[in-house]
Amino acid sequence: MHYTGTIWRPPYEASSLLLEVTAGCTYHQCKFCTLYHDLPFKFRITPLEDIEADLKEVKNLLGAESHLTVSRTFLTGANPFALNTARLLKIADLIRQHFPGNKTIGCFSRITDITTKTDEDLKQLKHAGYNDLTIGMETGDDQALAFMHKGYTAKDIITQCQRLDAADIHYTFFYLTGISGAGQGKTGAKRTAEICNQLHPQRIGANMLTIYPNSQLYQEIQKKTWEEESEIEKYEELKVLVEHLQIPVYFGALGASNAIPIQGILPEDKEKILTVLDQIISNVSEQRLRIYRTTLRHL
Numbered sequence: 635m636h637y638t639g640t641i642w643r644p645p646y647e648a649s650s651l652l653l654e655v656t657a658g659c660t661y662h663q664c665k666f667c668t669l670y671h672d673l674p675f676k677f678r679i680t681p682l683e684d685i686e687a688d689l690k691e692v693k694n695l696l697g698a699e700s701h702l703t704v705s706r707t708f709l710t711g712a713n714p715f716a717l718n719t720a721r722l723l724k725i726a727d728l729i730r731q732h733f734p735g736n737k738t739i740g741c742f743s744r745i746t747d748i749t750t751k752t753d754e755d756l757k758q759l760k761h762a763g764y765n766d767l768t769i770g771m772e773t774g775d776d777q778a779l780a781f782m783h784k785g786y787t788a789k790d791i792i793t794q795c796q797r798l799d800a801a802d803i804h805y806t807f808f809y810l811t812g813i814s815g816a817g818q819g820k821t822g823a824k825r826t827a828e829i830c831n832q833l834h835p836q837r838i839g840a841n842m843l844t845i846y847p848n849s850q851l852y853q854e855i856q857k858k859t860w861e862e863e864s865e866i867e868k869y870e871e872l873k874v875l876v877e878h879l880q881i882p883v884y885f886g887a888l889g890a891s892n893a894i895p896i897q898g899i900l901p902e903d904k905e906k907i908l909t910v911l912d913q914i915i916s917n918v919s920e921q922r923l924r925i926y927r928t929t930l931r932h933l
């Protein structure tokens with residue numbers, strides 16, 4: 635398989651076929667991010683021949699019954715949805731040729747990757763199987779989005795995700811607990827809930843900010859232009875987010891950046907999740923959580 639560097643995928647894509655169609659990120663400017671720093675280039679589009687060779691390789695590996703076993707494909711890279719519509723449709727065609735039983739195709743997308751698609755493009759992509767995109771919205775806090783150089787605003791999140799809603803393309807949000815900085819976490823969480831409450835994400839997955847020395851954010855901290863939230867403040871922030879979410883949605887804090895895994899369905903499990911968060915805030919020491927954070931070598 636033509637896999638390049640570390641392959642990142644959401645936890646719920648564990649049983650999907652992981653197909654490399656891009657490597658790296660088209661953007662590379664988010665201050666906290668070090669995810670694709672192991673690559674010798676910023677972004678690369680995988681040649682169609684390599685994609686086809688990988689599909690053939692998987693088909694051979696799975697044998698004659700392969701059409702029964704691949705039902706979902708997850709395209710790898712930081713934001714394959716940045717590819718133009720013609721390319722995405724071509725990739726969908728290749729997947730269908732090799733795995734006629736494949737039902738849906740997912741990938742990571744930046745908000746700005748949706749902006750470049752017309753409503754007609756989105757309709758065609760949905761028809762071709764694109765569904766359940768994963769979007770690192772990170773926060774609905776405009777101040778934090780601007781400081782972290784995310785390249786879009788809270789209003790952009792609403793506009794672009796309403797377009798996905800209209801095209802019936804489902805999506806999951808990744809929220810980044812801690813992104814607003816010391817003293818601002820609860821405000822950021824409230825603003826994020828306000829944005830999410832106007833949209834229809836299938837899931838909200840929370841990751842916790844973990845700052846590595848090769849990030850721009852680390853330099854900001856050294857210059858004392860930004861201050862990290864304490865670990866307890868990050869849990870208090872998460873509690874405010876859950877409290878203020880009013881939509882039916884799966885909520886999970888499961889990735890390695892979360893010292894204690896939490897998940898449930900809102901609104902049914904809201905009280906249960908809030909109780910767990912209260913218990914963490916009251917019973918787990920800052921020092922213990924900090925040790926987890928500082929010894930986390932890799933996300």
Ligand code: SF4
Binds near residue numbers: 664667
């Ligand atoms: S957070 Fe996502 S969009 Fe931003 S630089 Fe990292 S991979 Fe690219």
